Amino acid sequence: MTENSTLKPLLELKDLRISFESTTGTVEAVRGINMTIYPGQSVAIVGESGSGKSTAAMSIIGLLPGTGKVTGGQIIFDGADITHLPEKEMVRYRGAKIGLVPQDPMSNLNPVWRVGTQIKEALRANNVVPSAQMDERVATLLEEAGLPDAAKRAKQYPHEFSGGMRQRALIGMGLAARPKLLIADEPTSALDVTVQKRILDHLGSLTKELGTAVLFITHDLGLAAERAEHLVVMHRGRVVESGPSLDILRNPQHPYTQRLVKAAPSLASARIQSAQKKGLESSELLTAEHPTSSEEIIRVENLTKVFKVRGSSDFKAVDDVNFSLKKGTTLALVGESGSGKSTVANMVLNLLDPTSGKVFYKGTDLSTLGDKELFDMRRKLQVVFQNPYGSLDPMYSIYRCIEEPLLVHKVGDRKERENRVAELLDMVAMPRSAMRRFPNELSGGQRQRIAVARALALKPEVVVLDEAVSALDVLVQNQILQLLADLQHELSLSYLFITHDLAVVRQTADEVVVMQKGKVVEQGSTDELFLYAKQDYTRDLINSVPGLGIELGLNI
Template sequence: MTPLLEMRDVEITFTSTTGTVEAVRGINLTVYPGQSVAIVGESGSGKSTAAMSALGLLPGTGKVTGGQDSFRRPRHHQPLGEEFQEIRGSQIGLVPQDPMSNLNPVWRIGTQVEESLKANNVEADEGRKEHVAKLLEEAGLPDAARRAKQYPHEFSGGMRQRALIAIGLAARPKLLIVDEPTSALDVTVQKTILDHLETLTEELGTAVLFITHDLGLAAERSQHLVVMHRGRVVESGPSLELLRNPQHPYTQRLVKAAPSLASARIQEAKDKGIETEELHAHDTEAGAADTVIEVKNLVREFDIRGTITALVGESGSGKSTVANMVLNLLETTSGQVFFEGRDISALKGKELFDMRRKMQVVFQNPYGSLGPMLSVYRCIEEPLRLHKVGNRKKRERRVAELLDLVSMPRSAMRRYPNELSGGQRQRIAIARVLALGPEVLVLDEAVSALDVLVQDQILQLLA
């Protein structure tokens, strides 16, 4: 069978303020028609960079400096300029990683899906509205016709991601590249999306190239795994075989870490559920006898530091809205939020400024929460400077300590957000909120962009 996408010894470099960075070092990758392949690796391993080179979408100073990269073409022929435009959308579809910044904020969602149909000459003008609604529905958006008339700011992160998935599938491409497609989605919608992608692969012969840090997702949804670490492919093979018998030490670490985070928590929750059911059953039996002790509205408060509360719900359920109201970033329609016994809506001037120091937030989107014109050092140092903490030398030491805490090299201080991967940006955002030693941390999907090994480390650190 002729390969659909073939990469041979591809090398990709970036020119940064600190010199030349080799992001991808001699990667080999083959995707056949109808096949599902996953590139797995931690944040910054070069997986997204490798996939984007197939579309000619390398960011900034990125260049393919070696090897061959072909899509249904002889190996010696590399598409350039207009030839890339011919394959984008119609031949290779893309679902980008960041749902927040990949939609035009001033265009309705339906218009943006329709644009992809127009660009690829799919459907006549009169049938496009219905086609748009169908695509949005396929991607898991209920009430699609109404949703198509809304703007991106009216969508939650997960809903925006579903709109991007609809755009990626619009022209029924032969290969769909999905970059962390479900990191912003709740588990129920995640299954809907991934089931749909699976149906496409089987029924339409569409190949899928997953880019993910989630080894569990990759193994469940792809036939072939490619494991990347520090720009190189360290292991490659059929999913089941690679999971059962990982050869490289890095793959062994990934396999060991993959089930430990989510499934352990889910199992614990299930166990607690069983205990609760048993307890209710005993309560019912006890209630049948004469009452010996009865308790009503009993309250005892303990002042405990370091508790963790989770707000859980599917995409669009209002989780982030509640967080923004707690942070006093969004006005309440009714009701009150109290922080240390004070209604936060009444705080003004210095009182509000002081509250901001005590309550810090890590937003869901690692792309939009760091100033693109500020270096990593400036990003982390900014809250320290604003709140007049220490002198310049002390602040430099503090920034270095914080980078160590979130497993980022100190050399990253001189880099800018566009030179970092999504997971690396989120680690910088976490370092920034820890800078002031706040009393309350509000984390809005703060580790969804991180691979399991770093997730585990960050969660341990936060705990």
């Protein structure tokens, strides 16, 4: 959809300003932004957390959280000024003219209502169809959203749906009243890449069919470039760059956009791909060179885990898995949710006992160790979890969080522990003053640095990174990946990287093991796998990385 003078804009934000009242005074979240969306057009707002992108989007449907209010400028929708409409009148726009697909499919469906009942609510609120036709329309919407056996699905509860199915139901609800504009707020950030691709393909074809304009809110530049014609880059409440997506990605003008383009894993991976296609061996463009090591530090042999399921047959989560991690290298274990990769990691960490098979650490079979030896062993194997908000005790100061493993393993006296904590904070590029702070005073990226510092406290040889960067913004993600690469180089660490994000794998891993339904379906060096994947499943995973197919040129 090109912007031409004969088309009337569907939505215009004119010098829009939004503020929040806080205990410390007024915080300006959106500072005079301008944006235009035409009928049927797809536009993406990109920026990191706190850039004001979601706040700007929520103001369009009058759903600003807390003390948020529009303090200046205008929101013009379909020719009408809706900036300060009373709630009663705003309700006429919500759902009927402007639809919303919210971010988290887990928390945006009511757990005690059937999915069909929740869609009926949306239809009833917008007077879409007479009561007699409700059930039929619900089934049609769920079918449209790509859910087979829709009449049966409508009778189920949200917990009986997978994340991808929940997100489809939310898309069905968002489009129930055939709105002219659909706001999709990070619509797939909680989903696997393959599910993400199916949902975005589906959303694209559905909105095209209905002629709906789409406003994407995302921090994933690859996704924005692939799915939106027009890109709006926000930073600290302002629009710093705006224009056709590919133009901006191929030739970013603003320093902030340049940083985003450099940091985005999918785009970095795209650069590696095109560098290899063109036969360039520039070390800056290719994955970091690791010393090739043949010394095995972890070996997994015929690992199998069966879970007993009450009232049904047993569930084999891991089925005869074999691989080895070499000293000083990174092995990525990849696959969709439910592929068994985290279960393998838990068995490597000795947090779960295998049903059969063995885990060897430097040639020692872990199952032969007694409690005391296992306790000592734990010093050598540490873990960094996915959620930086859930993995640090909120009641502990940062000092205590990092000191705890030293205390548990009785390492050093008080003075030595204090020095070690200071040294660890230096290592992860955090100021020593952070010791006195608490987790809730830190950002997600800072917390993840603390989690890395804690994992390194006992000088481990192996660190298991369980989706360790998937909850972070691209710029922060890039910093943590860089930090992990530097620490690996400095301390000869070996990483077992559990992830579903193949863009990150392309940048960081030496070898990849691909899992599907508990089995290893393919393994090899990262370069081999990305260039010559043998399995359709692996190719699907690679082709689902948003933005990986975008030719960027090598000068960025």
